[in-house]
Amino acid sequence: MGQIATPNPTSATVSVTLRINGEERNLQLDPRTTLLDALREQLALSGSKKGCDQGQCGACTVHINGQRVLACLSLAIAHQHDEITTIEGLADGGELHPMQAAFIECDGFQCGYCTPGQIMSAVAMLEEAARQIPSHADELSLEEIRERMSGNICRCGAYPNIVEAIRHAQTIGKKGRS
Amino acid sequence: MHPFEYVEATDPAAAIHAAGEGAQSVFFAGGTTLIDLMKLDVMTPAKLVDVNHLPFSSIEEQPDGILIGANVRNSDLAHHATIREQYPVLSEALLAGASAQLRNMASTGGNLLQRTRCTYFRDINSACNKRQPGSGCDAITGVNRMHAILGTSDYCIATHPSDMCVALVALDAVIHTQMHNGTKRQIPITEFYLLPGETPERETVLNRAELITHVHLPANPMARRSHYLKVRDRASYEFALASAAVALETKGQTITRASVALGGVGTVPWRSKEAEAALTGKPAERVTFEAAADAALAPAKPQHHNAFKIELAKRTLVLALEELMARSF
The missing domain is CATH 1.10.150.120 ([2Fe-2S]-binding domain)
Known part of the structure; x- marks a missing residue:
């Protein structure tokens, strides 16, 4: 059995490590946190947008292991082994993609x-x-x-x-x- | 969203054990249905057992067919060369569903358990026997343009939303599962889904903590000549108003075998043995196709806003068969 995260009924947080745009980021978050909320609210990566927040608009599209997915329907805690790329990670230094x-x-x-x-x-x-x-x-x-x-x-x-x-x-x- | 415990399972037995503890545990795969419904408080599991790291991610070609792991993503299945060549109806159905982003996330096992898009099911302030048994059905008296016309009951008229499952029904897929004591079983997809009847909250024959591990596609030469046609309100990225999965075997101009399933119109992915009987032994021409469509929709029961689906489903089936015959093989 791998990781187990047990929240208290109140707002217990768990330690989560995400690899975003080539950098490891350590977070304390509620297991309910979506990848989109982790990016926007905790990592100040607000390029990914929250449009519908229910998987219908695509504004939150990011790449996970090179594949386009919806961050609003992804749980941050479930992507600790993955390579995540956001719009902030697309440009090559000062040169736009x-x-x-x-x-x-x-x-x-x-x-x-x-x-x-x-x-x-x-x-x-x-x-x-x-x-x-x-x-x-x-x-x-x-x-x-x-x-x-x-x-x-x-x-x-x-x-x-x-x-x-x-x-x-x-x-x-x-x-x-x- | 209600708080939950998150468990990442590393082997099937551990996943099944974890899901068996406590009545409110669910398996978590692509999350495209589950996380959505958890945000709406329609689903309130106490525990999520993450099965994404279990070893069910391959598509294996075997002498008697193809074995698809439950974790194979919809996009990978749709683009698999053998699926496209030998089971085109499945590839077409997958690509007709959702968006590219969702297909990259959604798993084969999860798609089998996709929940209905009925707006009353998705709204916790509405009466819904599927979400809350005994509370009633606001869809029957409400706006029901998108709802089912086949397989309904006085308790539920919710449409099964999947495209993939309609193709799998036409292909006689078999669902492989594993249970608590290591027991495995194989369930033909035509016996997997339950009609709503008086218990619409029960959607499949799966037991609690029974894990879908694979889907088997039996070897089937007829499947090479198969097709999926979907009709919807938008050109793309929309659930079906009506869809048809068809496969035909012909000798000369005569149909010797047929497989027909309908989507967007049934409470379950709808196999039509009536249409198949109407096609078999008959010339492959429009008159035959229309007779098959009439047979398929004969049991249809329309609601206030969806009587149009009867004619729409008939025309969809006829066009699907015509398009299939127009292809060269």
């Missing part, structure tokens, strides 16, 4: 609230597309991008420019690799 740059270039947002989730989702999406469906690796159709990004809702309706930004980032990525 190509997807971040593409969102700026293509004006892929309006209010910006869903943007960190959109970007984290889009980065993982292009990696999935390259890995899983070789025949589609050249260029994703608009329809495919929209389907693969359907877990990220934009209340402003900035979808056309979000799709454009993703296509742009895909092109930049290809040029960068060649």
